[in-house]
Amino acid sequence: MKIPILRLDRVLLVSIQADLSDNDAMEFQSDLVTRVAEVEALGVAIDITALDVVDSYMARVINDTASMVRLLGAEVVICGVQPFVALTLVEMGRDLLGADCTFNLGEGLALLRQRIAKRGDVRFTEDEDV
Amino acid sequence: MKIPILRLDRVLLVSIQADLSDNDAMEFQSDLVTRVAEVEALGVAIDITALDVVDSYMARVINDTASMVRLLGAEVVICGVQPFVALTLVEMGRDLLGADCTFNLGEGLALLRQRIAKRGDVRFTEDEDV
Numbered sequence: 001m002k003i004p005i006l007r008l009d010r011v012l013l014v015s016i017q018a019d020l021s022d023n024d025a026m027e028f029q030s031d032l033v034t035r036v037a038e039v040e041a042l043g044v045a046i047d048i049t050a051l052d053v054v055d056s057y058m059a060r061v062i063n064d065t066a067s068m069v070r071l072l073g074a075e076v077v078i079c080g081v082q083p084f085v086a087l088t089l090v091e092m093g094r095d096l097l098g099a100d101c102t103f104n105l106g107e108g109l110a111l112l113r114q115r116i117a118k119r120g121d122v123r124f125t126e127d128e129d130v
Numbered sequence: 131m132k133i134p135i136l137r138l139d140r141v142l143l144v145s146i147q148a149d150l151s152d153n154d155a156m157e158f159q160s161d162l163v164t165r166v167a168e169v170e171a172l173g174v175a176i177d178i179t180a181l182d183v184v185d186s187y188m189a190r191v192i193n194d195t196a197s198m199v200r201l202l203g204a205e206v207v208i209c210g211v212q213p214f215v216a217l218t219l220v221e222m223g224r225d226l227l228g229a230d231c232t233f234n235l236g237e238g239l240a241l242l243r244q245r246i247a248k249r250g251d252v253r254f255t256e257d258e259d260v
Contacts, residue, residue: 004134004145006177009236013143015134047136106139 043112049080179210
């Protein structure tokens with residue numbers, strides 16, 4: 001199962017619809033980092049609205065993916081964590097560390113845009129100082 | 131192969147990544163119309179950037195899907211028709227009739243928003259007349 005990566009200008013959208021096998025997860029991560037580098041993405045929104053259950057393996061996959069993307073220099077937002085997923089993730093003693101969550105994809109994109117704009121401001125200010 | 135349907139407020143995004151079998155196409159179409167009705171979507175962007183080849187069967191599937199969505203009352207835009215696809219579609223004597231195309235998903239969303247806003251204006255004006 002290949003996870004489609006949609007491009008919206010310099011933001012990428014991915015929607016995980018089902019549990020991934022080891023191979024699927026690796027393929028997904030390599031596809032995504034390649035794509036991020038290729039389009040020099042400024043942000044990635046990972047939509048997990050369709051996941052009714054997130055076990056510790058899937059939580060790790062999502063977490064690792066977010067870390068990889070951040071290493072490349074892009075912002076990450078996780079969208080659509082279901083109430084029951086939130087409950088079990090915390091009960092399992094894990095949360096989706098280090099990545100901010102939003103209620104849905106629309107709000108995720110808004111947050112990414114805000115962050116990207118903020119970064120742009122910082123860059124601009126630093127340039128001025130030089 | 132299940133085609134993910136992403137929701138961005140009242141706009142749905144779908145990305146077709148590969149040729150669909152008869153069954154896949156039927157499942158996709160029924161998923162999409164269900165989803166459009168469920169969220170009362172105002173627009174649907176069908177992204178075919180990943181398709182390097184569109185044969186007459188796939189062209190018909192895309193066309194039919196667009197017609198179904200329009201029947202439900204939503205706007206449709208087809209995004210990312212590749213140059214070679216455009217060439218072969220016209221050579222085959224078919225084009226993606228009735229649906230407007232945009233260069234990429236970002237422009238597709240912009241076009242949908244514009245159309246939806248225009249509709250809103252019309253509705254508003256009609257309401258005023260009553």
